[in-house]
Amino acid sequence: MEIPYTVEARPDTGLYNAKVGIWLFLASEVMLFGGLFSAFVLLRVSAEPGTWPHGWQNIVLGTTNTIVLALSAITTLMAWVACKVREFGKFKFFHGCTLLLALTFLCIKFVEYSEHLNHYEIKLTNGDIYDGDMVSNDPARDHVVISGRKDSSEMDLYDLRAQKISESEITIPRSQIASMDNYGPWHNNYLALYYTLTGLHALHIVGGSIVIGYLWGPGRKLWKKDPERFTNRVEVSGLFWHFVDLVWIFLFPVLYLT
Amino acid sequence: MSEPHNAPATAAPESHDDHPVEFDSYVRRCAGVFVVVVIAVALMIWTSYLPEARLGWSAKIGIILLIASFNAFIVAGFLMHLISERKMVYTILGFTVTFVIGLFALTLYAMRDFPLHTVTH
Numbered sequence: 001m002e003i004p005y006t007v008e009a010r011p012d013t014g015l016y017n018a019k020v021g022i023w024l025f026l027a028s029e030v031m032l033f034g035g036l037f038s039a040f041v042l043l044r045v046s047a048e049p050g051t052w053p054h055g056w057q058n059i060v061l062g063t064t065n066t067i068v069l070a071l072s073a074i075t076t077l078m079a080w081v082a083c084k085v086r087e088f089g090k091f092k093f094f095h096g097c098t099l100l101l102a103l104t105f106l107c108i109k110f111v112e113y114s115e116h117l118n119h120y121e122i123k124l125t126n127g128d129i130y131d132g133d134m135v136s137n138d139p140a141r142d143h144v145v146i147s148g149r150k151d152s153s154e155m156d157l158y159d160l161r162a163q164k165i166s167e168s169e170i171t172i173p174r175s176q177i178a179s180m181d182n183y184g185p186w187h188n189n190y191l192a193l194y195y196t197l198t199g200l201h202a203l204h205i206v207g208g209s210i211v212i213g214y215l216w217g218p219g220r221k222l223w224k225k226d227p228e229r230f231t232n233r234v235e236v237s238g239l240f241w242h243f244v245d246l247v248w249i250f251l252f253p254v255l256y257l258t
Numbered sequence: 259m260s261e262p263h264n265a266p267a268t269a270a271p272e273s274h275d276d277h278p279v280e281f282d283s284y285v286r287r288c289a290g291v292f293v294v295v296v297i298a299v300a301l302m303i304w305t306s307y308l309p310e311a312r313l314g315w316s317a318k319i320g321i322i323l324l325i326a327s328f329n330a331f332i333v334a335g336f337l338m339h340l341i342s343e344r345k346m347v348y349t350i351l352g353f354t355v356t357f358v359i360g361l362f363a364l365t366l367y368a369m370r371d372f373p374l375h376t377v378t379h
Contacts, residue, residue: 014344023347027354034358038365045369063299070295070333074288077337084279242338249330252299253322257306 007228022236026243029204033247036197040254043189053190055161056183058112062256065108066248072101073245076212076238083231088223091234095216098241102209109202116183116191120146121157122172123179131157132167134182143173144180194255201251204244211237291336298329 004010005017013020044052075097082090115133122130122144132148147169151157181187185195215234222230302325305318313321335341340351 013346015346020346020350023350027350030354030358031361034361038362041362042365042369059303063303066299067296070292073333073337074292077288078284081279081281081284085281087281090281239338242333245337246330246333249333250323250326253302253306253326257302257322258319 007226007232016232018232018236019239022239026239029243033197033200036193036200037250037254040193040197043193047189050155051158053157053188054159056190057194057256058115059256061108061112062252065105066252068101068105068108069245069248072098072105073242075101076241080231080234080238083223083227083234086227088220092216092220095212095234098212099209099216102205102212105205106202109198113195119183120148121181121183121187122146122177124172124176125178126176129154129157130170130172132170135169142175143171144177145169145171197251197255201244201247204247208237208241208244212241287336291332294332295329298325298332301325302329 003017007016009015010017010020075094079091079094079098082088082094118134120131120134124130129151130146130148131151132146134144135147136145148167149165150170156163183191185192215230215237219233220230222233302322305313305321305325308318310318340347
């Protein structure tokens, strides 16, 4: 049985069916991320002044990822253009670039997550607070070593941009530790939202990469049989990829800059 | 396995809006979009470092989000071809925008919706 309107446009919509489908899917995606963004707004605005983290993210890595994703959006479009002008070699090159850029994005995200998960806030029994990157946390030893600083109050932990931070290696006896918590999603509202939003976005990158990888690999057989239909598949996957880029365009300023 | 070669064109290659696709013009378009995106990102970062005494916190966030929206418009308009799409796509997006505005409006409304005699600080 032939599936109708995979290539030619339906008279009533003016579009081939897959394109209507992807736009409806993207509409549902907007609602998904919209819900999370509205949760962010709610928690951000409700936070007591001075208690919302500022400067906790590595802006260099965030900016690099923004550029990487922007470049990948361009290579995705160029892959579609290459199909349109019937140059399959160029399609392979551009979509190969997209896959490499997607991998780069995920690697940078992994580095960022690792940095956060290795960062600890340590409260001592005498009320002192230390924070920094864990250097040694061997359970066999009676102390932990961090590369960080002593904070004069809990408020010092929030706005890192407003302070000059000098870090040194600090040894803390375990007997003096009241609580020790790394910067995972359980740490506070900001990090919970950070991991949820960026994690969900990274899952979209993985999903998009699988589709693009399929079109670049086994799915390319369709090019021989029906190049126009293959081109439409590339366009649809490209629209999804651009949406993923659009989400990051808002995630970057919201999580890294504000 | 032999690689699929350039397939013979069964019809003149056309874009979604039935205009012929030219490779070089798209290269120029993409280069332009990339430059705009890089400038927008640089502007957002610069704004975020402006002292709050000079520019209030809310004004700063407003400007940053305005630049982000402009950035999104460029990407959606030129890379997703939204500046020249079919009516059906605009209809879908119109509904989406309406629902998203409703979602945010409900959130903002809920922030001020307390039971009577609630003490807020």
